[in-house]
Amino acid sequence: MAKIDLKPLSLAELNALKKRVDKAIERHDKQRKTKALAALKAKAKELGFSLGDLTSAGTSKPKAAISKNNKPAKVTHRHPDDASKTWVGRGPRPQWLRDELAQGKDVADFKV
Structure with missing residues (x-):
């Protein structure tokens, strides 16, 4: 070159x-x-x-695996003043929870 x-x-x-x-x-x-x-x-x-x-071979899941995994996760945390604000404890914390934690509260205070 x-x-x-x-x-x-x-x-x-x-x-x-x-x-x-x-x-x-x-x-x-x-x-x-x-x-x-x-x-x-x-x-x-x-x-x-x-x-x-x-390329399409083997891409579909067996029916048993689909029915097992499609249940929504249970709510584990709830806002004390607004019951519509919830979190299942997975993924990033929602903004309402981050705001409460920034005010000095503990995540355990919101457990269901």
């Missing part, structure tokens, strides 16, 4: 060069993906499948 001296280039010239390089990289990646996809489709066809047949 030829070494390019970038020192004499202005900021505008460097930014223009950067855009050209980014576009060249995108084109290169797109060509590689297109070739890879064509090779995968050809191999799938050789084996008697379409690529869609193979």
